[in-house]
Amino acid sequence: EVHLVESGGGLVQPGGSLRLSCGASGFTFSRSWMQWVRQTPGKGLEWVSRIKYDGTTTTYADSVKGRFTISRDNAKNTLYLQMNSLRVEDTAVYYCAKSDWFDSWGQGTLVTVSS
Amino acid sequence: QSALTQPASVSGSPGQSITISCTGTSSDVGGYNYVSWYQQHPGKVPKLLIHDVTVRPSGVSDRFSGSKSGNTASLTISGLQAEDEADYYCNSFTSSTTWVFGGGTKLSVL
Numbered sequence: 001e002v003h004l005v006e007s008g009g010g011l012v013q014p015g016g017s018l019r020l021s022c023g024a025s026g027f028t029f030s031r032s033w034m035q036w037v038r039q040t041p042g043k044g045l046e047w048v049s050r051i052k053y054d055g056t057t058t059t060y061a062d063s064v065k066g067r068f069t070i071s072r073d074n075a076k077n078t079l080y081l082q083m084n085s086l087r088v089e090d091t092a093v094y095y096c097a098k099s100d101w102f103d104s105w106g107q108g109t110l111v112t113v114s115s
Numbered sequence: 116q117s118a119l120t121q122p123a124s125v126s127g128s129p130g131q132s133i134t135i136s137c138t139g140t141s142s143d144v145g146g147y148n149y150v151s152w153y154q155q156h157p158g159k160v161p162k163l164l165i166h167d168v169t170v171r172p173s174g175v176s177d178r179f180s181g182s183k184s185g186n187t188a189s190l191t192i193s194g195l196q197a198e199d200e201a202d203y204y205c206n207s208f209t210s211s212t213t214w215v216f217g218g219g220t221k222l223s224v225l
Contacts, residue, residue: 035214037216043219044118044204044216044217044218044219045153045161045204045206045216045219046118046216047206047213047214047215047216050213050214059211059212059213060213061116061213062116063116095160095161100149100208100214101151101163101166101167101172102151102153102161102163102206103163103166103172104163105160105161105162106160107160108160
């Protein structure tokens, strides 16, 4: 059974940084594209970033480009999202999701950007 | 990267069929057969219902079906049940090699 567990969320001031992690199990992580998606409380889903199974290709939403960096460690079955220069509008629940079908999702980790 | 356009809400009675539309452009929905649909109940994580426009993953009820015409994709739910009451989101690959979600549709089962 696929299992994705996000961690690293919390309260941070505007301009600050956070690194999210997503531990994966139950599938061959090193062969799967992975995604980050966020959801503002009570609102819709927003795609954030995507990384190829070998880490050689990454893409980002315009809203986070230049501030967020996606990466992975296939030896540790872990996906990361380094978030810098955080803004109030980055406040959301951040989910990691498996594959280009987004066929499995973690439970999410809440990031709150506030002074 | 504008969000795909979905109706804010739709409703139907038990046993009826409803259709949720998802309108994009030739740079996303119309340009690729990479449209997916997700169901999200309150407080829960999204669940994949349909991928690649029409493909239903194992375990998903055959009451859910997908289609596409031009720049608009559609999700049809037949034999509506109370448990179908949820938010539904579409998603499409784009010419920028990114993904874009729709704004979401709240389905009410009357």
